[in-house]
Amino acid sequence: MIAAVIILAALLAIVNMIRKRALELKYALAWIIVLILVLIVDLVPAILNVISYGFGIATPVNTLFLLAFCFSILLIFILTVTVSRLSDRIRQLSQAVALNEARIEQLARELAEREGQK
Amino acid sequence: MERSVKSLVIIPAYNEEKSIDRTVEDIRRNAPDFDFVVVNDCSSDQTLGICLEKGYPVLNLPVNLGIGGAVQTGYRYARQNGYEVAVQFDGDGQHDAAYLDAMRDKLLTQKLDMVIGSRFLEKEGFQSSGIRRLGIRYFTRLIRILTGTVITDPTSGMRMAGKTVIAEFADNYPKDYPEPESVVRILRQGCKVQEYPVKMRRRTEGTSSISPGRSIYYMVKVTLAIFMEMLRRQ
Incomplete structure (x- = not known):
């Protein structure tokens, strides 16, 4: 309850x-x-007994621990994969920001020069 | 020689306010027909301020990416702007711009894809500390066994790339401790890599990205990375 x-x-x-x-x-x-x-x-709770019997686990509560452990490990691994992907995206975004910023500045300079010539 | 070849010096800089001026001066004086760009890797000191004040061309990273991400930004810039030659050149005063012309001559006349500035070909100048040299020799041997090519200074950060390698590095470049791994990558792709003897100076400012405590991590990580590279399809 x-x-x-x-x-x-x-x-x-x-x-x-x-x-x-x-x-x-x-x-x-x-x-x-x-x-x-x-x-x-x-x-x-009978479900746990059935699964325990199927796996040959004597104490049903151990089935619970086993499943909980497997789930935790899986989730942590998925998170590691996600972190790798995110860090790669951050790298690409940061590089694009830096390159665009330099490009904007260069264009602004060229524009100013052209304005000056008029 | 060929003045018409568009060449770029990539200067990765993380907190190099004390040495960035000297590095740029060195390039302007000793390699005048090279363009240069400073990649400011989110420095917390005045590196960016100095670059803006002096009007140095700068790529300003909004977050700190580490050496690999910073250098790769430079290669992307080189590709975007149609450079035919790009060379990585540390912003901490270790490297000497007087070698850049000769390195480019070698790259162009021998039609190579990359020329690495090596401290150990003629064993002159600052030779790195003993234990570090041991690590470098280990990587030389590992790379020779795996690729058949002898690279006496696989950790050298002074590397000049032609168009093929610029494009490859713009797309794929390791994040940390990138040098040995990326050399293996391009060797596996059939790129021609040779070395040119250079003298390096002991750094005057800043600290190496490889502190003693991290050297074991460095060895393990780079070794694994090289093996991973061997598993990748070209």
Whole structure:
């Protein structure tokens, strides 16, 4: 019961953050899905027993730990990929800004010279 | 020789307020038919102010990208403005512009794609500290085993590129500790790379981007990067 309330509160918090645009739906989606899955497992614990039996895990709670661990590792890895992509984009953007700034200055100088000649 | 060849000196500068003037003076006096551009890598000192005040052409990066990103900005500028020769030249006073003409002669007459200024061909001038030399020798050996080419100074930051390499570096350039890795890359693409003996000075201002504590990271990172380069399709 308490667990379900906490999960629902977390879901509400996430939805609220998306509403306020503090969190992008695209990146929050994984969390929403996981929270819903946890909620389902909380309401129907028998699911955990079935999975444990399937994997040959004696204590069902260990299945929970295993899944939680796998999910965390996967999420961290995805974040690393995202960071790599973002840093590459920042590099390209910064270089473009520097090159454009120099170009603008050069054009402004040429324009001033042309104005001066008139 | 050929005055008509459009040539650019790329000066990456991060907090070089004390030496940028001297570097530019050196280029103006000793390599007068080279254009130059300072790439200010978001310095926190007066580097940009000095460049603007003196009217040096400058590419001003809005965020700090590190040496790789800064040098690549210079290569992009070279490509955008149709330069046929571009040379990286440190803004900290280590390099000597008196060699630029001879390096370009070599590049053009022997139809090379890159000429690297090497401290170790004639073993003159500042030879770097002992432990660092050991690391450099290790990379020389690694590159020779993997590509068959002997590069005595693979970490040299004084490198002159022709049009092919300018275009390649404008598109692909490593972010940190870029020198050995990028040499392997262009060697694998069949580019002709040779060295020219130069003397370098001990830096007078600023600190090396490779502090002693980071040297192990440097060795591991660059070695891995070179192996990754071997795995890439050309």
